[in-house]
Amino acid sequence: MSRTYLNYIGGEWQGARSGVTNPDVNPARKDEVVAVFPSAGRDDAAQAAEAAARAFPGWARTPMPKRGEILLRAAALLEQRLDEVAEALTREEGKTLAESKGEVARGVSLFRYYAGEALQPTGEIYPSASPTTVLYAERVPLGTVALITPWNFPMAIPAWKIAPALAFGNTVVFKPAELTPLTAWHLADVLEKAGLPPGVLNLVVGKGSQVGQALVESPHVKAISFTGSNAVGTKLATQCVERGIKFQLEMGGKNPVIVLQDADLDKAVELTIAGAMLSAGQKCTATSRVIVERSVMGAFRDRLAARASALKVGDGMKPDTYMGPLVSADAEKTVLEYIEVGRKEGARVLAGGGKLTGGDYDRGFYVAPTVFDGVRPDMRIAQEEIFGPVVGLIEAQGFDEAVALANQSRFGLSASVVTRDLGLAMRFIREIEAGIVHVNSQTAGAEPQVPFGGFKHSSSGSREQGKAARDFFTQIKTVYLDPP
Numbered sequence: 001m002s003r004t005y006l007n008y009i010g011g012e013w014q015g016a017r018s019g020v021t022n023p024d025v026n027p028a029r030k031d032e033v034v035a036v037f038p039s040a041g042r043d044d045a046a047q048a049a050e051a052a053a054r055a056f057p058g059w060a061r062t063p064m065p066k067r068g069e070i071l072l073r074a075a076a077l078l079e080q081r082l083d084e085v086a087e088a089l090t091r092e093e094g095k096t097l098a099e100s101k102g103e104v105a106r107g108v109s110l111f112r113y114y115a116g117e118a119l120q121p122t123g124e125i126y127p128s129a130s131p132t133t134v135l136y137a138e139r140v141p142l143g144t145v146a147l148i149t150p151w152n153f154p155m156a157i158p159a160w161k162i163a164p165a166l167a168f169g170n171t172v173v174f175k176p177a178e179l180t181p182l183t184a185w186h187l188a189d190v191l192e193k194a195g196l197p198p199g200v201l202n203l204v205v206g207k208g209s210q211v212g213q214a215l216v217e218s219p220h221v222k223a224i225s226f227t228g229s230n231a232v233g234t235k236l237a238t239q240c241v242e243r244g245i246k247f248q249l250e251m252g253g254k255n256p257v258i259v260l261q262d263a264d265l266d267k268a269v270e271l272t273i274a275g276a277m278l279s280a281g282q283k284c285t286a287t288s289r290v291i292v293e294r295s296v297m298g299a300f301r302d303r304l305a306a307r308a309s310a311l312k313v314g315d316g317m318k319p320d321t322y323m324g325p326l327v328s329a330d331a332e333k334t335v336l337e338y339i340e341v342g343r344k345e346g347a348r349v350l351a352g353g354g355k356l357t358g359g360d361y362d363r364g365f366y367v368a369p370t371v372f373d374g375v376r377p378d379m380r381i382a383q384e385e386i387f388g389p390v391v392g393l394i395e396a397q398g399f400d401e402a403v404a405l406a407n408q409s410r411f412g413l414s415a416s417v418v419t420r421d422l423g424l425a426m427r428f429i430r431e432i433e434a435g436i437v438h439v440n441s442q443t444a445g446a447e448p449q450v451p452f453g454g455f456k457h458s459s460s461g462s463r464e465q466g467k468a469a470r471d472f473f474t475q476i477k478t479v480y481l482d483p484p
């Protein structure tokens with residue numbers, strides 16, 4: 001029997017008011033229910049928003065260093081249970097255990113980082129035209145914030161929202177993706193055990209259309225930080241504008257790697273494979289377009305296809321697995337549909353190209369690492385986010401055309417170039433339209449201390465992580481203080 005977990009609202013662990021529950025299924029073995037979670041509704045979400053609003057004045061008055069101490073304790077507790085949480089993450093999301101361990105470790109770093117931020121200055125003193133005035137600008141919290149997160153980084157993304165939200169004095173309603181509630185539960189549990197007062201963080205597991213919507217509509221919610229698809233993000237943004245509340249959106253990507261003719265081709269293949277196939281390509285920063293200079297296309301194409309075909313795909317719990325399953329039946333269906341679209345558009349499959357079947361593959365959502373050749377920039381597979389282990393090779397005449405092709409996208413999250421030419425690398429950094437730029441490293445990957453986010457349709461609002469998070473989770477109060 002799988003354990004049944006509860007939501008965390010106002011410091012109490014409780015089921016959905018409706019009593020409805022939802023199984024958390026292992027995508028590597030769809031017959032395995034990892035856990036059972038409440039399927040909360042609008043009333044649960046409203047209750048959580050109210051609880052968070054009630055807890056706000058007390059938390060906002062709690063000295064920042066004290067808030068930081070709680071985050072530090074949460075980091076230590078999370079680190080103690082790193083293996084357990086990583087295993088839960090792999091079993092509910094599918095990525096390999098090594099990837100999950102890395103992600104949980106990143107969660108630990110994020111809590112430590114924002115514990116440190118809680119000791120940083122919270123404003124600036126300015127010279128005043130008046131000799132008696134103390135003129136300063138102070139950062140103050142927003143109030144209750146709703147954090148709505150996707151399933152693909154169920155630890156890192158919530159951690160990089162929750163830690164700064166709390167450090168800067170906000171109270172939180174955390175609405176994780178329905179597919180990955182167990183990792184979210186661990187986060188709420190360590191924060192409770194670290195001493196977070198009741199109501200400061202509330203966990204509500206349920207459908208986006210119910211819980212997410214109720215939070216966006218709640219008068220208690222003063223800001224929304226959302227990571228997920230463009231379709232949902234754009235809709236939420238409109239609602240936030242109508243309500244006059246702050247929002248931050250991190251959405252899709254169609255991230256290119258450019259391989260120039262002077263590149264170390266073996267290295268370029270490794271970077272492309274890691275960027276495209278780890279986490280089964282289900283990263284917003286995953287590589288999905290591979291733009292290669294014509295003179296090296298032949299050699300690169302052969303090596304990439306051979307490497308993709310040789311990847312070990314399987315259950316993420318097995319130590320030799322390079323790539324796990326897709327997260328769900330829906331995700332598998334979408335990716336397989338895109339592979340068909342690519343074929344119909346005239347692209348040629350060099351590796352993979354379909355579902356993996358037979359043996360253990362029949363128990364999970366497995367799609368073969370897929371490489372398309374002959375991709376043109378106007379094809380749907382070159383423009384739309386597939387969110388699976390699929391890359392398309394696009395040929396370029398030279399550097400200028402390669403950058404133009406890379407920029408021919410509505411997205412602009414991350415981008416990479418592989419070259420030994422420093423001059424071209426510097427031109428790439430200047431000309432590429434992307435929020436995260438890599439030279440000789442893969443498109444995926446983000447360190448906690450630097451801003452994270454994209455250009456164009458990939459992001460909206462201020463950046464996440466690092467010091468940038470402060471811009472979102474605080475507002476500025478300018479004070480003219482004069483003696484009586």
Ligand code: NAD
Nearest residue numbers: 149150151176177208209212213228229232250251252284
């Ligand atoms: P999704 O948009 O379907 O869901 C994201 C979250 O929004 C979930 O918690 C979901 O329940 C909630 N939601 C759904 N409908 C809602 C509604 N009507 N109102 C309020 N909330 C609602 O996205 P997903 O499938 O979970 O994640 C995949 C997407 O996330 C991809 O597009 C990927 O590129 C993007 N992503 C972006 C980043 C980034 O930092 N740019 C990082 C990771 C994932």
